[in-house]
Amino acid sequence: MEAFADFKSQGKIRQGGVSNFTPAMMEESRDTFKIVTNQVGYHLFDFRPEAEIMPFCRENNMGIMAYGSLAHGLLTGAMSPETKFEDDDWRRSLMAFGQPLFKGETFL
Known part of the structure; x- marks a missing residue:
């Protein structure tokens, strides 16, 4: 500062x-x-x-x-349950209402 x-x-x-x-x-x-x-x-x-x-x-x-x-792309409509993220993609760790947004590699 x-x-x-x-x-x-x-x-x-x-x-x-x-x-x-x-x-x-x-x-x-x-x-x-x-x-x-x-x-x-x-x-x-x-x-x-x-x-x-x-x-x-x-x-x-x-x-x-x-x-x-737009939830870092999740609310754009560009992702689906078939969307897979690489291991180093930080979006894999996103949470929604205290629950993970992903199960394994897929968006819930």
């Missing part, structure tokens, strides 16, 4: 945002740099930001930017 503050004092940036910060992390940065937005993963299978992150941002006049809004 000190780098953000330095860049702002040098006129290199006007504002700054963060990604995947918890309320505690945003609170900790408050004295160093004013965060204007927090980018979080948010989609129909993952509402976790609604519990703490979104209320904190609302109370502190910070914006929210969502990424993965």
